[in-house]
Amino acid sequence: MPKYTKLKHLSHPHVLVLESAQEPYQCDGCKELGFGPCFNCDECNFNLHEECAMPQSSAFHPFFRKCDFRFYENAPGFRQRYCDACGKDVLGFVYQCLHEKAHDLHPCCMKLQRTLIGDGVTLHLRDKVSTKCLKCGSKEVSRGFRGWSYESDCGQYCFHVTCVKDLVLENWRRGYFDGNNTALQITVPNQDIVQQIGGSSSRMNVSKYWKMAKVALKLIISAIFGDPTTLIATLIQALLSN
Ligand SMILES: [Zn+2]
Ligand SMILES: [Zn+2]
Ligand SMILES: [Zn+2]
Ligand SMILES: [Zn+2]
Ligand SMILES: [Zn+2]
Structure with a gap:
């Protein structure tokens, strides 16, 4: 897979450039902490995790074998959601499964190495x-x-x-x-x-x-x-x- 260093993301009007963040940042996609690699707009101080900038439209996780996850910019429904991996609130980008009693995972939690x-x-x-x-x-x-x-x-x-x-x-x-x-x-x-x-x-x-x-x-x-x-x-x- 090619390594993208610049991209245009629907959630932001300017081109984002892959950088190594010089200090921890809050991802403007999932609102979780990031540090290191980051897609950034310098002008607006806008930051996205790599996995938030380039999400998969659907995903699976071995801890939830029966779950078919979809990516959303905002979790569907009105109920307050939390991430099943880290327990922190879902405040933006999220993978949520299609079950009625759905599971939620932050994109950065979804991609954690096994x-x-x-x-x-x-x-x-x-x-x-x-x-x-x-x-x-x-x-x-x-x-x-x-x-x-x-x-x-x-x-x-x-x-x-x-x-x-x-x-x-x-x-x-x-x-x-x-x-x-x-x-x-x-x-x-x-x-x-x-x-x-x-x-x-x-x-x-x-x-x-x-x-x-x-x-x-x-x-x-x-x-x-x-x-x-x-x-x-x-x-x-x-x-x-x-
Ligand atoms: Zn993020
Ligand atoms: Zn910008
Ligand atoms: Zn499920
Ligand atoms: Zn602990
Ligand atoms: Zn999480």
Whole structure:
């Protein structure tokens, strides 16, 4: 497939150019956070995720085998919708299935890779997990809603997709990306859980556990926000040196 670097999108009057966003942005299609590759109109500060700029008219997802998804610029109907992957509100572009009790997925959640491999950790995208998320300390994102997670082969490292999005968003709001705040504030991996898991179940050295948890986090950030750019590499560097 050819790699498009410029396109005209129905939702915007000007030509959009593929760029690497220099800081996190809000996608004007799905309203979700983006970082890295982005179709941008400089003049209007208008941004679209790659997957929002070039959606498929229909799609399938292995977690919803019986569902036939369609792309919409606005979710049909009047009811407030939320994304079945991350639990966040649907405020714009969305894939929704044709069932009466429909499922919804943000375009950026629809395209999440199933398997991530790197530096001794293999992570799988799951809709059910056996491990608690290292950011929020729970298996559920909110009461009765599990959301998708990346979980390691060994079952020891697990992060909700939404918790990793929030982590990047929190640091953005704190001004980390403006360059005037040198200390990236980070509360993950959750120390208590690290102690608990690293100390008891596996007798693994806690610092080794911590290190692998950060490798896992780095893989997930790259998966959510596209190819690692210099900026993502900088963020990851800050995470790892913490
Ligand atoms: Zn988007
Ligand atoms: Zn424009
Ligand atoms: Zn369905
Ligand atoms: Zn989502
Ligand atoms: Zn979580």
